[in-house]
Amino acid sequence: MVKKSVKKAIKKVNKPKKGKLTKKTSKDKPKVEKEIFIKTGIEGFDTFFDKGYGIPSGASVLIEGGPGSGKTVFCLATVNGLCKLGKKCLYMSFEEPEDRLIGHMQHFKWDVDGFIKKGLLRIKRFDAIDVSRSVEALLSAAKKELLIEVDPVLFPKDFSPDFIVIDSLTSIASAFSGHESRFRIYMEQLFRYLEKNKITNFLIREVSAPSHIGTTFKEQGDAVSFLSDGIIILYNVIYNDGIRKVAIELLKMRGSSFKKKIVEAEIISGKGLFVYPDKILKRGHDDFQLT
Ligand SMILES: Nc1ncnc2c1ncn2[C@@H]1O[C@H](COP(=O)(O)OP(=O)(O)OP(=O)(O)O)[C@@H](O)[C@H]1O
Ligand SMILES: [Mg+2]
Structure with a gap:
């Protein structure tokens, strides 16, 4: 039984408030957060989230994994999912050239040309x-090291x-090799910039x-892990029968x-990236190793 006084309080909270906000015209409407959570559009992966949840809008998410584990394809698949919803995406590549990335998307039959x-x-x-040189130049011009702007x-x-x-x-970290403190400053500024501008972001990190x-x-800067809001890991799985697979x-x-679990995933030529939420890899199992 809910007490009368509590019922009264709930009623009061739910009652629309009179005042400035309700009187505003559409032109000067206060900016309301449009969306709290976003989804990748990779069906099997999105089921990891409990009902009503997803990646918080504006979050910085590390995409970690070994070489060839599918980091780039996972991010391109997310770009595909978001562009299909009309979201604007920027893919900043420090590794593969533009035409190769476009080629991957075309290969998976994602409408890259239409999106562009x-x-x-x-x-x-x-x-x-170029980035490390520019940061160096900015730092020496600013003298006080924390004054630089990354944008x-x-x-x-x-x-x-x-x-x-x-x-x-x-790749960015390797260009700062021998100048770790500069890389750290740069990372802090980068995270701050993305946060200030409320841009959801995936930051790939090879581990x-x-x-x-x-x-x-x-x-790669220890700062990065705790500056990030999320971590998604892609694994290379080696089964004892010699078969290699991907897990996420x-x-x-x-x-x-x-849900906290490691599940099998698959990059299928010409089709895309598939995540199988029911194919759970059990830690300590003798059949495979995660790398
Ligand atoms: N265009 C493509 N056509 C077919 N298969 C592809 C294509 N692009 C990627 N793959 C498959 O997906 C796998 C993972 O590729 P991806 O480039 O995403 O890995 P990565 O983790 O980004 O690797 P790296 O550490 O080298 O950047 C490849 O090994 C390949 O099997
Ligand atoms: Mg890659």
Whole structure:
């Protein structure tokens, strides 16, 4: 039985408030958060999230995994899912050239040409060395190290995306080799910029072993893990019969509710990336190893 006083309080809370907000015209309507959560559009993966949840809009999510584990394809698949919903996506590549990435999307029959034509997608290749040089120049000009702004170093001025992929932090980090403190400053500024502009982002990070095993990745800046809101891991799975497969795990997602499990995934030539939420890989099982 809900007490009378509680019922009264609930009624009061639910009652629409009179006042400035309700009187505003549509022109000066207050900006209401449009969406709280976004989904990747990769069906099997989106079922990881409990009902009503997803990737919090504006989150910074690390996409980690070993070489060839499917990091780029996972991000391109998400770009496909978001562009299909009319979201604007920017793919910043420090590794593969634009035409190769476009080629991958065409290969999987994702409408990359249509997305680009409609102004929903921009794929741009950057040189990590140019970035580290520009940061160095900005730092020496600013003298006080924390004063630099990263947006002139990286982001196109004429495109305001809802979603950004950076492929990869590993490539950027290698260009800062020997100047780890500069890389750290740059990362902090980058996260701050993305947060300030409320841009949901996937940051690819190549790791030689999955991060939850406890390895630290000093060369890529330890700051990155705790600056991020989420971590998605792609694994190379080696079965004892010699078959290699891919698996995926959603390890961390601040502000969301999701299932913790590692499941099989598959990149099918000409078709795309598929995640099988019921094919769970059990830790400690003798049949396979995760790398
Ligand atoms: N265009 C394509 N056609 C067919 N298969 C592809 C294509 N692109 C990727 N794949 C498959 O997906 C796998 C994973 O590729 P992906 O480039 O996403 O890995 P990655 O984790 O980004 O690798 P890297 O660490 O080298 O950047 C490849 O090994 C390949 O089998
Ligand atoms: Mg890649």
